[in-house]
Amino acid sequence: MDLCPQSLSKNAIVPFLLTRNSKKYPTFKELSKKLADLYGASLYFNVEKYGDTLAIQISLSSIDQKFTFDNADTLDMVADLLCEVIFNPLAADEKFDENLLENEKRLLIERIESEINEKRSYALNKSFEVMCKDEPFAAFKYGTIEQAQAITPANAYAAWKNILEKSRVEIAVSSSGSVDKILTKFKTAFSEINRANRAIANPIIKSATELKTESEEMDIAQAKLVLGLRSNINFNSDETIAAVLFADIFGGGAYSKLFKNVREKLSLCYYCTARYIRFKGITTVDCGVDANNIELAKKAIIKDFEAMKAGDISQEEINAAKAGLTNRLAGLYDKANALESWYLGQSLDDTIFSPDEFSAKLNAVTTKQIAAAANKFALDTIFTLLPKEDA
Numbered sequence: 001m002d003l004c005p006q007s008l009s010k011n012a013i014v015p016f017l018l019t020r021n022s023k024k025y026p027t028f029k030e031l032s033k034k035l036a037d038l039y040g041a042s043l044y045f046n047v048e049k050y051g052d053t054l055a056i057q058i059s060l061s062s063i064d065q066k067f068t069f070d071n072a073d074t075l076d077m078v079a080d081l082l083c084e085v086i087f088n089p090l091a092a093d094e095k096f097d098e099n100l101l102e103n104e105k106r107l108l109i110e111r112i113e114s115e116i117n118e119k120r121s122y123a124l125n126k127s128f129e130v131m132c133k134d135e136p137f138a139a140f141k142y143g144t145i146e147q148a149q150a151i152t153p154a155n156a157y158a159a160w161k162n163i164l165e166k167s168r169v170e171i172a173v174s175s176s177g178s179v180d181k182i183l184t185k186f187k188t189a190f191s192e193i194n195r196a197n198r199a200i201a202n203p204i205i206k207s208a209t210e211l212k213t214e215s216e217e218m219d220i221a222q223a224k225l226v227l228g229l230r231s232n233i234n235f236n237s238d239e240t241i242a243a244v245l246f247a248d249i250f251g252g253g254a255y256s257k258l259f260k261n262v263r264e265k266l267s268l269c270y271y272c273t274a275r276y277i278r279f280k281g282i283t284t285v286d287c288g289v290d291a292n293n294i295e296l297a298k299k300a301i302i303k304d305f306e307a308m309k310a311g312d313i314s315q316e317e318i319n320a321a322k323a324g325l326t327n328r329l330a331g332l333y334d335k336a337n338a339l340e341s342w343y344l345g346q347s348l349d350d351t352i353f354s355p356d357e358f359s360a361k362l363n364a365v366t367t368k369q370i371a372a373a374a375n376k377f378a379l380d381t382i383f384t385l386l387p388k389e390d391a
Contacts, residue, residue, distance in 0.1 A: 001167040003054040003136040009108065009143030010151055010159040015045035015058050016104040017096055017156065023088045031085075038077055039063040043085065046341070050348055051235070051279025052136040056163065057344060058086060061336055064176050075177040079185050087189050089160060095153035096160075109148045115140065119385060123224035124286055127383035130214045131228040137280055164193050170347045174336040205281045207232045208380035215384040222270065225294055227285040227301060228381035233373070235278045236350045241361045242373035247276035247283045248321040249370065250308055255320035257304040258285065268297040279348070283377055291387055302379065311371040318370070322363050329355040329362075 001011070025031040035041045041062035048055045060082045062074045090097055115121050125140055132138040142148070171186055173179040208230040233239045251258035251274025258272040272287035289297045307313075332338045332355045339355075346352045353361065 001054050001056075001163065003049060003052045003139065005136055005139035005143075006147075007143075007159065008054070008139055008141065009147035010155055011054060011056065011163065012047045012142045013101075013104055013108050013148070013151055013156055014160045014163055015047065015056050016108060017100065017160070018058060018085050018089055019043050019045050020100060020104065021090045022085045023090055024084050026090050034081060038081065039068065039072075039074060041074075041078060041081070043081075044337070047141050048341075049137060049141050050345060051277075053279070053348065054141065055344060056167075057341070058082070059337060059340060060085075066176055073177070075173075075175045075179075075182060079182045083185055083189050087164075087192075091153075091157055094157050094161075096156050098153050101151065101153050101156055105148055105151055108142060108151075109145055112140070112142050112145050112148060115142070119218070119220055119222075119224055120286065120288065123226050123383060123385040124284060126214075126216065126385070127226035127228050127284065127286075127381055130212050130383055131230070131282070131381040132280070164190075164195070166196055170344060172340045172343055174339060205232050205234050206230070208378035211379060211382070213382045215386055217386050217388045220385065220387050222288045223291040223294060223387060224385035225269075225287050225289050225297060226381075226383045227298070227379060228383070229283040229285070229305070229377040230380035231281045231283075231373075231376040231378070233278075233281040233376050235281070235348070239369075239373055239376065240278050241358075242365050242369040243278065243281075243283070243376070244276055244325070245318070245321055245362060245365050245370050246308060246373045246377075247274045248325055249313060249317050250274040250283070250304065250374075251285055252321060253324050255317060255324065257307065257317070258287075258301065261304055262287070262297060262300045266296070266300055268293050268300055272297075272301070294384060298382070305374070305377075305379075308374040309371065309377075311367065313367055313370055315367070318367060322365075325362055326359045329359045 004011075020028050021031050025034055031043075035043060039062050041060055043058075043060050045059070046055075046057040048057070060078050062078050065071060065074050068074060090100065115125065129138045169190065171183060173182055231243065233243050249256060251272060253259065256274070258274060262268050262272045263270075269287040269289040272285065274283055274285045276283050285301055287297060287301075332342050342355060343352070
C-alpha cells in the first residue's frame, strides 16, 4: 500500500492485533495451542518500507506434509489458520477489543522507542528525514509515539478494513504440495471483501540538488556519521544491478574500499558500511566515529567515492563483491521467510528474478558499468549524531 506518514502507526498495529488472537481463538493461549497442534507452527509478521510503499507481511510456517507421521495436509491447515487470523479478528461493533489494543499499543511504542535507543538506526532514520524531506520515505515505518498513543479500537479496525479493501495483495507459498487449493482459499476469502484494484505508485526518484547538512547532540560516547548519496536510477532500470555492485564494493564487506581504507588503513572509524536502497536510488554510508575524527572520516569516504567514479576499481574487488553477493543470494534458499521477503520485494518490479537469476545478472556486470553507476550518484546529505559537550 502507499506509504502515508499520517497513518503509519494505525497501519503498523494491525499485524500486532491479528497475530494475537481471532474469533475462533479468542485468547493468545488458545491460538498458541492451535499453533502447537500444527506441529509447532510459527505465526509472525513484518512491517517494512519499500521506497514509498509500505508492506505488511503476515506469515505462518509449519512442517511440510512429507515429514509428518500421518501424512497430514499441513499446508491446507496452515492456510485455514492464516485466513482465520487475517479475515476474522476478535472485534465487535467495528472495534477491536480495547484491552488487547492497549497491550499491543504498548508493544508498538516499545518498538518505536527501541529504534531511538539503537543509535545507529536512529542516525540512519534521521538522515532519511533530512534527505527525503517532503517524501513519504522520510517517515519511520512504525510511525511516531504520538501517533501510536492516538490509536483507538475504532480507527485500528478502520485501518484493518482499509488494508483489506485497498492494498495490493501478494500471496507467497513455499511447499512441496500443490498451491492451487491454497490460492483458491484466499481468492474466496478476498471475494467477500469490497476491493478496489490499486496499483503501486512508483517511488520518487530524483537527483541531488544542493548539499544538506544537519547534526544533533545526544548523550552518547561514539559519534555517528551518515552520508547520503542520491541518484536518479529507477529500481526497474538495468543500471540497478551495477548500482548494487557499486555500493557493495564501496562499503559492503571486508573486501570493500571503506573497510580497507577508512576503517583498517586509516583507523578513522569503528565501522563503516555502505548500503544501496534500490527503491529510492539512494546509497547511504554510515559509520561510528570518534567526534574528533569526523572531518577526516568524511574526507576519506568522499575520496574513496571519487575513486570509484574515476574507475579505480580492481578486478579483485569486483570478484570479491560478486562472490559475497552471490553467496548471500544463495543463502536465501535456506530460509523460507528470507525467500518470501525476497519475492515480496521483487513483486514491485516489472520483471521478477529468482535469486539465481539475479546472481547471473550481477556476475555479468563490467567494471565500466560499475563506474558508470557510481557517476550517477552525488553527495546529497550529511547527518552527524554528536556526543553532548558535557557528556
